[in-house]
Amino acid sequence: MKYKVVDKSQAKEIAKLAVCLTNEIIERTGIKHFDVDVPLAVSLCEGYVSSGLYNVIAAFDKNKIVGFGALCESRSLYAEGTFGIVQEFYVMPNYRSQNVGKELIKEIVNFAKSENWKKLELCTPPLPEFDRTVAFYQVNGFEITGGHKMKFTIV
Known part of the structure; x- marks a missing residue:
């Protein structure tokens, strides 16, 4: 497995995985939190x-x-x-529990250090459907700081 910062040429692959993440959240919660628009x-x-x-x-298995x-x-x-804010984080289901996510977190931390960031933050829903996700982040050095993710949609 290789890990590297991607450029614009890989944006389509990244966007498709981000859509997979969004769809997984919708499936787990049963609530359509997001509109899924692949071209956008x-x-x-x-x-x-x-x-x-x-x-x-990104984590690469071959290419x-x-x-x-x-x-x-x-x-x-x-x-x-x-x-830094980790806006999206996703590992394809068949690559989970194989240390891909753990190594990806290490690469993200190294990137953050190179940018002289003081910390990293991320958000995951505090719902039972995401207990494994929360546990994964905790095992990899993140701590729960409390609060709720909230949004205000500007129309």
């Missing part, structure tokens, strides 16, 4: 990666992307500077 996801991913607003580290973590930089007073 591809277009956004290409633009974000090209502009440097979105850094994607096939089997997992990825997408990162954005943010700033806050509580974090005392810049930090």
